[in-house]
Amino acid sequence: MPFIIWSLYGPNEELGAYPKRRMDIRRPTCALAVLLVFCLTELAQCMNAKINFREKEKQILDQILGPGRYDARIRPSGINGTGDAPTLVRVNMFLRSISKIDDYKMEYSVQLTFREQWLDERLKFNNLGGRLKYLTLTEANRVWMPDLFFSNEKEGHFHNIIMPNVYIRIFPNGNVLYSIRISLTLSCPMNLKLYPLDKQTCSLRMASYGWTTDDLVFLWKEGDPVQVVKNLHLPRFTLEKFLTDYCNSKTNTGEYSCLKVDLLFKREFSYYLIQIYIPCCMLVIVSWVSFWLDQGAVPARVSLGVTTLLTMATQSSGINASLPPVSYTKAIDVWTGVCLTFVFGALLEFALVNYASRSDMHRENLKKTRREMEAAASMDASSDLLDTDSNATFAMKPLMRAGVDSKMRQCEIHITSKPKNCCRLWMSKFPTRSKRIDVISRITFPLVFALFNLAYWSTYLFRDEDEEK
Numbered sequence: 009m010p011f012i013i014w015s016l017y018g019p020n021e022e023l024g025a026y027p028k029r030r031m032d033i034r035r036p037t038c039a040l041a042v043l044l045v046f047c048l049t050e051l052a053q054c055m056n057a058k059i060n061f062r063e064k065e066k067q068i069l070d071q072i073l074g075p076g077r078y079d080a081r082i083r084p085s086g087i088n089g090t091g092d093a094p095t096l097v098r099v100n101m102f103l104r105s106i107s108k109i110d111d112y113k114m115e116y117s118v119q120l121t122f123r124e125q126w127l128d129e130r131l132k133f134n135n136l137g138g139r140l141k142y143l144t145l146t147e148a149n150r151v152w153m154p155d156l157f158f159s160n161e162k163e164g165h166f167h168n169i170i171m172p173n174v175y176i177r178i179f180p181n182g183n184v185l186y187s188i189r190i191s192l193t194l195s196c197p198m199n200l201k202l203y204p205l206d207k208q209t210c211s212l213r214m215a216s217y218g219w220t221t222d223d224l225v226f227l228w229k230e231g232d233p234v235q236v237v238k239n240l241h242l243p244r245f246t247l248e249k250f251l252t253d254y255c256n257s258k259t260n261t262g263e264y265s266c267l268k269v270d271l272l273f274k275r276e277f278s279y280y281l282i283q284i285y286i287p288c289c290m291l292v293i294v295s296w297v298s299f300w301l302d303q304g305a306v307p308a309r310v311s312l313g314v315t316t317l318l319t320m321a322t323q324s325s326g327i328n329a330s331l332p333p334v335s336y337t338k339a340i341d342v343w344t345g346v347c348l349t350f351v352f353g354a355l356l357e358f359a360l361v362n363y364a365s366r367s368d369m370h371r372e373n374l375k376k377t378r379r380e381m382e383a384a385a386s387m388d389a390s391s392d393l394l395d396t397d398s399n400a401t402f403a404m405k406p407l408m409r410a411g412v413d414s415k416m417r418q419c420e421i422h423i424t425s426k427p428k429n430c431c432r433l434w435m436s437k438f439p440t441r442s443k444r445i446d447v448i449s450r451i452t453f454p455l456v457f458a459l460f461n462l463a464y465w466s467t468y469l470f471r472d473e474d475e476e477k
Contacts, residue, residue: 069145101233102235114198121187125229128184132181142179160195160213246274294316299354313351317352
């Protein structure tokens, strides 16, 4: 250092002479300051190059989590370090996927990233001037953890491929962030009265198992506590919305903090329209074909009616096989029941037509027999008249028949003079009762089925949301 200073003054200048020359006082002072700054900078860089931050992290972890320094069995202090206040744990989650919603078991499966965050002042550390943002742990048993559990869980498991999907971050101010990826199968009690035109609300409940609200309180993280992956695809449902709420429960041992997420699912109707409603309509319409077949085609009409009835019964049983046995009537039960009634009614209609046809044949046989008997009686009477010898008797009988015939004609004229309405005039074209039954069924069955469709869809499609709950 003296050599450098001497070179700055020059070879002919002495260090002790500069106070005598007032014009050269500033020059060596500025040079010395610049040189000191340069040396200090180089020294700091050399010192930083020798710092091993991974080693510093190890030292800090050993310092805050070492034996006798930290006990994971003791919960953190409350707000501002008060020991009597409860520990606040803020919760948020990221909904990754919903794999299935089972109507029969009344459950649904979900995969999510679950996060908890709380303050533990015992874990404060020096961040080395902002160079250490946080410390990372993968062992949850090293620090105190909230005893949260999912109250409506049926099954669940962690993900360990390739490494356990869990981490704990400790921040310089003592904040702890716990994150884990889990898959859960949760129960979802469903109301199937409007199935398949229904909406279902499935909940995800989280509560403390051992700590009461005097010691531990769960809170939703402020600002978007529940996040859902974009383009969430469900095969038969649509996630309309989700709501966060609190569900604290009281038992004999105290009050426990609880959080819940309500997921509102709307069932996709297009699948059921194609698989259930349209095939049932087609079966009902096919059963009406028997009305247009000849009443004498007994094998064709019977086979058509029985086939459609069995197919409709099989369709109805297949629908109920995928649903749980419930004590109330579902919307799909009303539809299949009415369709089955129409198909069964078409089969009964043919039984009635067959009975009416045999009755018509019996009546025609009676009329034919009566006409034959009247013809035989008239022939006997005429033969008796030809054999008699009395002219008076021969002359009187035609007069009597003429009088009777004139009275009958007057009665016929009086009867035919009554006006006929359109229905009777149209029905008079079909002389037999069996034919009339077929014609009436061709109109009545489609009309009643159309009215049923109008009442069914107006009832279940335009129902208020309050009535659905």
